[in-house]
Amino acid sequence: MLRKGLERYFNNFKGFTREVWILTIITFINRAGTMVLPFLSKYLKENLHFTYAQVGWIMVAFGLGSMLGSFLGGKLSDKIGFYRIMIFSLFTSGMLFFVLQYITSFWGLCIGMFTIMTIADMFRPAMFVSLGTYAKPENRARAFTLVRLAINLGFAAGPALGGLIIMNIGYQGLFWVDGATCVIAISAFALLVKEKKKSAFTDKEHPGEVFADSIFRDRIFWAFLFVSFSTAMIFFQIFSTLPLYHHEQYGLTELQTGLLMTLNGFLIFLLEMPIVSYFERKNVHKIKLILWGSVMMATGFFALLWNVWVGVLVINILFITFGEMFIFPFSNSFALSRAPKGHEGRYMALFTMSFSLAHIGSSKLGMVVIDFYGYQANWIFMGTLGIMAVFCCAYLQKLLKLEAA
Template sequence: MLKTALHRYVNNFRGFRREIWILALITFINRAGTMVLPFLSKYLKENLHFSYSQVGWIMVAFGIGSMLGSWLGGKLSDKIGFYKIMVFSLFTSGMLFFILQYITSFWGLCFGIFTIMAVSDMFRPAIYVSLGVYAKPENRVRALSLIRLSVNLGFATGPVLGGLIILGVGYQGLFWIDGSTCILAIIIFALSVKEKKKVAEISRLSELEIQTKSVFTDKTFWVFLFISFTTAMLFFQIFTTLPLYHNEKFGLSEFETGLLISINGILIFMFEMPIVSALERKKTNRVKIIFWGIVLMASSFFILLLNTWVGILVIGMLFITFGEIFAFPFSNAFAIGRAPKGQEGRYMALYAMSFSLAHIVSSKLGLEIIGHFGYTANWLLMGTLGCVALLFCVWLQRLLQAEIK
């Protein structure tokens, strides 16, 4: 029985080209090394003694830089190719992480965080576009899930190691490891994967057809982007307000917070690929899958209202994790499937920017609400926003049905 289950699990990972595995490996190395991010709000609040409002503004700089990087990465991937963007992004952001540890002023950190995110998040749309080149069409959704799995496995490893490093040598060690892993990842990529141009399918489309399908006039895609933005707002609470809540409400250490966050990555490693493969085989409607993912994510915040027992943190993490498993892989697939040939970079840039904007609003709004009204008000707001996203899912489904008629 166990052998059969293991065999089925392994089968979900078959059929990928070598380049996809290299992309997954460098993504894992990069994300495992990104240990600063889960502890950034704690570092700013407890080590540098900034106020909630100042931490919120630094997170706004984080998000604005991320938005700019996502836009540049998508636009330049269409113009000069994803390969060059990936190499530049990881190598330069690695060097910038080394410098960031020496900046301690409020305005210096706003500028430093903005710059490093503008460079590092050029990588995100570029890697999405690379999957369109290196992944077989029939494996594209699973390839997206494999990259997400690498991200989450890295996040499962990173916070635990990060918590131990903080206890051992302090926050300075995290910045050195972050920078080193970015540079290591891109060296492996450059040595292992040769640049490959996108197939020139765009030549089949006239200029008029391309303009008609511009992303800025695609109403259905903009409704989808709002859904992505809202679900990302809920997700980013894991890295902004929840670590502070763990300590202030329940007295958890950085290591204990790292263990709790690692539940997210471990569960995704175990369950996302089998769930995605099963739903793909059944050809389940992607918008419906996203809908039920948001139901679980919104429920996780309503669960946090029962705050008399520390175990509620684990239950809330389970709900938001399984919500993420349903919502995010199929959101990725919807976005890249919606893009016309020749505009993949632009579509994926806007998709990545919706996450960056969510990071700005999620962190600033969440921290301001906590500062003025407390954690309970923030959990109520996040759960309610999830309910709004559900209504937009219903609208999106109707728009898609109207396109078919």
């Protein structure tokens, strides 16, 4: 019984091209090496002695650079190809990480973080476009899921390795390791993967039939972007307001909060690929799955209104985790399938920009709501945002039916 279960689980990882596996491995190496980011605010505050306001502005520069990088990466992927953008982005940002450790002034770091994130986040839309080229249409959602697993595993490993490096070498070691992993990962990619201008696979379900005069006139895609932005806003609370709430409301330690976050990562690692594989086989429409994921996200935050039992925090994490598994892999796949051939980059640019904007807005807005009205008001606000995403998904389903008629 156990053997059959394991065979069924590992079968979900079959059918990918060699290029998809290489992309997955270099993504893991790159994300595991991204050790500076989890410790950035701590480094700025404790080592460079900036005020909270200055740290906040540097993080804003970080977010704005991320948005510009996403836009440029998508646009240039359409113009000169994803392959060149990926190599330029990771190699150059790796070299810039070596330099960043020597910048210690406030304005220097604002400019430095803006520049490095502009170049580093050109990689994301280009990588999404590359998956559209190297992955088969029938397992494209699973290919996105595979890369997401690599990102999650990398982020799980990175902070632990980063902590060890800080203890033994100091913060300077983080910049050297981060830069080196960027250069090593993209060098391996350039050596092992050949450039392809077009996909070798024919996408029978979406052969590039969506020809809006401009991406800005694609009403369906903009409604979808609102759903992506809203659900990302909700999800990013897991990194900002929720850890504070765990401690202030229930007195949880950093270890206990860490264990809750580990539960999120463990369930994703264990269940996301089988879930995506199952719904791919059943050919369930992606927007329907995103709708149910939005319901789960909203439920997770409304559950926090019952604030008399610590176990509700586990319920909250479970709903967020399953919502994440239903939303993010299928969102990536829908965004790419919506793009006309030759315009994938600009579609994926706007898609990744919606996440960058949500990352900037989520913690800021959540903290403001909590500051003025308290935690309960923030959970109501986030839950309501999830319900708005649900209604928007229902509207999207109607628009897609009309388009198909």
